[in-house]
Amino acid sequence: MGIFDKIKEKFKKKEKPQAGDSKEVKEKDLALESTKEEAVFDTETIKKDMKNMGVExxxxxxxxxxxxxxxxxxxxxxxxxxxxxxxxxxxxxxxxxxxxxxxxxxxxxxxxxxxxxxxxxxxxxxxxxxxxxxxIGLVFQNYSLYPHMTVKQNIMFPLENMKVPKEEAEKRAQYMAELVQIGDLMNRKPNQLSGGQQQRVAIARALVKMxxxxxxxxxxxxxxxxxxxxxxxxxxxxxxxxxxxxxxxxxxxxxxxxxxxxxxxxxxxxxxxxxxxxxxxxxxxxxxxxKFLGNPPINIIEGKIEDGKLIVNGKVLEKVKLEDQPIHLGIRAEFFQVDPKGRLEAEIEFLEHIGRDTMVIASIEDASKTFKALVSAQTIKDLEVGHKIRFNYSSYFVFNAETGERLI
Amino acid sequence: MLEWKKDGWKAAIALGPTLLIMAVFTFYPIVNTFIMAFRNNYKFLSGVDEGFGIQNFVTVLSDPRFLGALKNTLLMVVVSVPITVILSILIAVALNSIERLRGFFQTIFFLPYVTNTIALGLVFNTVFHKDFGLFNSLFNLGAVDWLGAETTYWRAFFVLMVYTVWNGLAFKIIVLLSGLQNIDKQYYQAAAIDGASKWRIFRKITIPLLSPMILYTTITSFIGAFKVYTSVISLFGKGAGASNSFGPDNMLITVVGYIYNKLWEAGTPFGVASAGSVILFVIILLITLIQRRVSKSRVHY
CATH class of the missing domain: 3.40.50.300 (P-loop containing nucleotide triphosphate hydrolases)
Known part of the structure; x- marks a missing residue:
């Protein structure tokens, strides 16, 4: 259900008691309020507004x-x-x-x-x-709520600039405030709100003008x-x-x-x-x-391609169809499994137990070239710092060592 | 934390000289003024009086010259304060919105603040001179006398107001300008996103966020205007003690001018001038309190 269906529904509900009154009276009187409400939230307006929403x-x-x-x-x-x-x-x-x-x-x-x-x-x-x-609606990093206005005045400010009639503006502001769940804070000043509440007000202010x-x-x-x-x-x-x-x-x-x-x-x-x-x-x-995505960051291991072989620390890991060049091998911590027959041999530098899993910090050549492997605690229960360990890996990336371009 | 036993002497050395000077030249005179105001027929040199009472206040309040001075002062306050404050806001906002030549204009507006009052009075006397003044020739008014013996009350008042407003702008512009520069630019970005017109930004963002500074300048200009004295002297003064120091027949005499004259009037006890001071003090106090009360709902800190 889109926001406008909700708005429609909301104001239908409010109008219901009035609609329940005798029809004749309503027709005769043309109760000012209800006509206004209809004028504001009639399907035409909503359709027009809807066209604006969700643009590429x-x-x-x-x-x-x-x-x-x-x-x-x-x-x-x-x-x-x-x-x-x-x-x-x-x-x-x-x-x-x-x-x-x-x-x-x-x-x-x-x-x-x-x-x-x-x-x-x-x-x-x-x-x-x-x-x-x-x-557009913009929410600033520090929210930039107008400090001298109440929450309600803040949210209504864009509408007032658009010269939306006061009654409608108040209704829209209230609706937006409820959408972001600050409907009961309308008369507070920004400095009386928590950071999260201020954030919500800022979002409401940005959204209120549709x-x-x-x-x-x-x-x-x-x-x-x-x-x-x-x-x-x-x-x-x-x-x-x-x-x-x-x-x-x-x-x-x-x-x-x-x-x-x-x-x-x-x-x-x-x-x-x-x-x-x-x-x-x-x-x-x-x-x-x-490198930018993932936590812990992806392991980058230096290596080279020679005669169609991917070599790390003098050992052939993979056969690849690439020209000879220095490369960076990228393997995410969770791609590793402990395997006695694994291709990658390393020495355990540090073990970090995190519940079901263990983070193994291991080194290949010397202690300064370490990588992290997230493995099931079960698989390394006999191993300690200083022991040799062999890994297999389910997936890997190969990057050009200079440009960072992905090769595999 | 400062502990009295350990650090008391340090504080005493730091505060001592100022406190001593203030005690002698500020606190003692204030207290003494209040006491003198309530001593009937007090002779300053012999130190004798005729008991305590409100005789001095009766004298002052029933003196038509005091009431005239009070009327003059109130008129100056009512005319000059709103004009000065509103003009200074407009000029400060204008200065804040330009980049080129801002420093130049700032200097121009600040010049009267650092210029000698007597010099300014001389300049005004030249500009508003009856026969060869710039003002008369600029507006083709003929030989109108503004500050001389043939001036009228309102003509003299007009020049005094021009002088007061122009002279008062400098300080207020500086204060307001610094206030404007402290407003976070992002509020203006937010207002631009929210589609506010320039006028609405001024009304709804700038003025409210500047309101503490506006209140400050308003209160200080009220106080300053009630104490007006030197500007009248510098425009009309013919030297200390001259009878026409406040225009022909002293027609533009102010409350402070009245108090000063009473001090030197032969046969008038000092208590009369003191009573005048106390009355002025009470008026300023009341107005300031009212302003603070009124502005509580309108000023956003």
């Missing part, structure tokens, strides 16, 4: 350069960025800090003007539109760990209920993986990969993506 976003060759005033040095924050965000999806824009993801978000919002490239919402080219004409796109800048970074988990689910729920195309920026891969329909991984202003979270995890396009 297309970025074409988007580039942003910042010029340092004194030195005239140009910094390219976002470099020829092409990406299509499907309609009605929740997409995480993921990358290390300073990778240009927030800049991209701000360009989509209209607060930053791109140096080059175009931004489309559906078929509309919005590149040169000011923020208020784009139909934007086509919802943008969230590091939405969870100001919350403590427990609230973060909770708000994650909340954002997912709110996005599902409204069906609004949502982009959120984060540097936390776990956060992005857990709630996104798709994730867009970027680094140094360049797009690396865009796909479903599990697919990006399982099939990273390059070493950067492989």
């Amino acid at each position: 976003i297309r970025l074409e060759g988007l580039t942003k350069e910042f010029v340092e005033k004194k030195t005239n040095r140009i910094t390219v924050a976002v470099d020829n960025f092409d990406v299509t965000i499907p309609a009605g999806k929740l997409v995480g824009l993921l990358g290390p800090s300073g990778c240009g993801k927030s800049t991209t978000l701000y360009m989509i919002s209209g607060l930053h003007q791109p140096t080059a490239g175009r931004i489309y919402f559906g078929d509309d080219d919005v590149t040169n539109l000011p923020p208020e004409k784009r139909g 934007p086509r796109v919802l943008l969230l800048d590091e939405p969870l970074s100001n919350l403590d760990a427990r609230l973060r988990m909770q708000m994650r689910e909340e954002i997912r729920r709110i996005q599902r209920e409204t069906g609004i195309t949502t982009i959120f920026v984060t540097h936390d891969q776990e956060e992005a993986m857990s709630i996104s329909d798709e994730i867009v991984v970027m680094k140094d202003g360049v797009l690396h990969q865009k796909d479903k979270p599990q697919h990006v995890y399982n099939e990273p396009v390059d070493e950067f993506v492989a």
Whole structure:
């Protein structure tokens, strides 16, 4: 059920007692209130609003350069960025800090003007539109709630700017507040709210004008760990209920993986990969993506290709159809199994018991070149630090040692 | 933590000189003013009085010159304070929104603050001179006398207000400008996203977030305006003790001017001037309290 069905249902319920009154009276009187309600939430309005929701976003060759005033040095924050965000999806824009993801978000919002490239919402080219004409809702990292206004005034502010009649604005604000579960806090000031509640108010304020796109800048970074988990689910729920195309920026891969329909991984202003979270995890396009996703980070083991053989520490591990070159072998911790006949031999440096599983920190050549293997505790019960151990692995990636390009 | 036994002497050394000076030149005079105000017919030099009472207050409050001075002062307050505050807000917002030449304009507006009052008075006397003043020739008014012997009450009042407002702008603009620069830019970004017009941003974001500074400037300008004295002297003064220091017939005399004149009036006990001071103090106190009460619901800290 979409948000508008809910709104419809909600106000049907409210009107019911009135409808229960004698029909004639209603027809004669044309009770001002009920007509207003009908005018506000009639199917036409909802259809019109619905058309706005869940629009596809297309970025074409988007580039942003910042010029340092004194030195005239140009910094390219976002470099020829092409990406299509499907309609009605929740997409995480993921990358290390300073990778240009927030800049991209701000360009989509209209607060930053791109140096080059175009931004489309559906078929509309919005590149040169000011923020208020784009139909976007933006939630700032620190929420930026107006401190002198109550929650209600904060949520109603965008509607007042649109000159929505007061009565309707109040109803919409109340509906949004209930959607984000702060309906009973309407008369509080922002400084009387917890971080999570402020976050909800900010989302309500962004959504109340029925934007086509919802943008969230590091939405969870100001919350403590427990609230973060909770708000994650909340954002997912709110996005599902409204069906609004949502982009959120984060540097936390776990956060992005857990709630996104798709994730867009970027680094140094360049797009690396865009796909479903599990697919990006399982099939990273390059070493950067492989390293950025997953906890613990993927193990990178130095090796080389010689005569079609993948060699690590002088031992042949695989036969591959690749030219001779130095490579990085990428194996995730959970890909390893302990196997007495395994191809990879190592020495145990440290054992970390985590319940059912044990994290084995092992070294190949010398103690400085370690990797982590997550294995069943059962399989290593006889082993101790200093012992030799042999591993097999269910999957592996091969990256070019210099470019990080994925070879296998 | 500061412990008295250990650190008391350090605190005493640090605070001592200031406290001593304040005790002699501020606290003692304040207390003494209150006492003198209630001593009937007190002779300062011989130290004799005719007991305590409210005779001085009766004298002051029944003196038509005091009531005239009070009327003048109230008029100046009512006219100059709103104009100064509103103008300074507008100028501060305008200055804050430009980047080029901001420093230049800031300096221009701040100049009166650092310029000698007497010099400013001389400049105004030149600008508003009857025969060769810039003002008359600029507006083609002929030989209108603004500050001389033939001026009228309202003409003199007009010039005084121009002077007061212009002179008062400097400090308020600086205070408000620093207040504006402390407002988080992101509120404006949020307002842009929310589609607020420039006027609504000014009304709904800037003014409320600036309200503590606006309250501060309003209260200080009220207090300043009630204490107005030097500006009148610098415009009309013909030297200390001259009878026409506040315009022809002392028509623009203020409460502080009245108090000052009473101090030097032969045969008038000091208690009369003290009573005038106490009355002024009470008026300012009341107005400040009322302002704080009224603004409680409108100022957002």
